[in-house]
């Protein structure tokens with residue numbers, strides 16, 4: 001007997017036929033004694049459609065985040081009800097549960113809730129009655145009892161966290177690709193599929209834009225020690241395992257993957273007084289508003305003493321709020337103005353092998369230079385290097401960098 005958690009993403013449940021096919025596949029893979037939890041996302045582009053609906057009604061000047069989550073969470077509720085009906089049609093008892101009913105407890109950061117704890121008693125009780133439990137991904141409940149969503153791609157995190165809390169034997173993420181590739185296969189059709197990748201490298205790839213897994217889901221996998229199998233809904237092929245250490249010999253690549261992220265905006269605060277405490281004031285205000293600041297560059301003005309420019313990047317949905325905060329503080333500090341640029345993207349290389357391998361950065365910059373792509377901001381971590389470039393050049397940049405590092409594969 002095994003307890004398994006299977007997650008099906010939006011494209012896997014996009015139509016009634018696909019929902020029936022998911023139910024059939026789950027049953028075909030289930031032995032009589034197996035306990036199965038299925039986590040599902042909203043059908044197809046439902047979440048995007050709901051966001052458009054909200055945008056047509058709301059004024060972004062107001063904080064609509066609680067109501068936005070109330071709206072977005074409905075997408076997943078459609079899927080769980082329909083999938084449970086599909087199981088019933090196939091003679092399999094099943095029950096749908098919302099995130100709240102499944103015990104997914106989150107903090108109160110609307111739109112990007114973080115799971116704090118999972119109390120899956122109801123899930124266990126229903127499994128023990130012989131039912132398949134179908135849980136709405138992407139949603140949880142705040143300490144006040146409000147519904148909240150977990151950020152785009154959050155169903156991955158719901159699935160991995162539930163697998164951890166239930167001590168599941170396996171966690172499978174079914175999606176529209178058959179594994180993790182060395183770059184987004186939509187951008188680099190020759191990208192290489194991996195048999196395995198470590199939590200740390202996958203976390204960095206996800207953080208830097210590989211949308212196939214939400215970063216927080218990989219953190220959860222690492223925290224609970226749950227191996228995650230990312231595989232295709234539409235084929236039987238083995239996918240990619242995300243785990244702590246490599247278990248099979250793979251061709252050694254110093255770089256594991258090239259990622260890109262177009263969900264980036266660049267903010268420049270111009271003419272900031274160069275004295276202690278300024279960065280603290282700015283970035284603590286952004287942190288209080290739950291705005292993640294990514295790359296930060298402080299540049300000295302050679303012509304004017306005691307004045308600097310500060311440039312940093314954030315995620316695009318945070319632009320309105322970040323601009324309000326930065327402009328307010330900018331006025332208090334007497335800065336020369338704030339510029340927001342949305343037409344940017346980030347391209348990164350990721351790999352634990354770059355530690356102690358000088359020359360990776362030069363190679364990446366060389367690939368961009370040969371493609372005549374200008375770099376606006378650079379940042380590095382122990383296992384990654386990222387460059388901000390113009391958004392319209394991002395595909396070309398990924399292709400050029402991938403060709404540079406993976407040409408021999």
Ligand code: ADP
Nearest residue numbers: 009010011175176180181183184186210211212
């Ligand atoms: P789901 O709806 O199943 O959650 P997503 O669209 O969120 O699916 O994630 C799957 C997509 O992630 C793929 O179609 C692929 O284009 C994209 N992707 C980005 N980077 C990678 C990568 N390195 N490997 C595989 N897929 C990737």
Ligand code: ASP
Nearest residue numbers: 041047138152153154155
């Ligand atoms: N439906 C949500 C989204 O589109 C959550 C998910 O798909 O994981 O982001």
Ligand code: MG
Nearest residue numbers: 009153211212
């Ligand atoms: Mg996803």
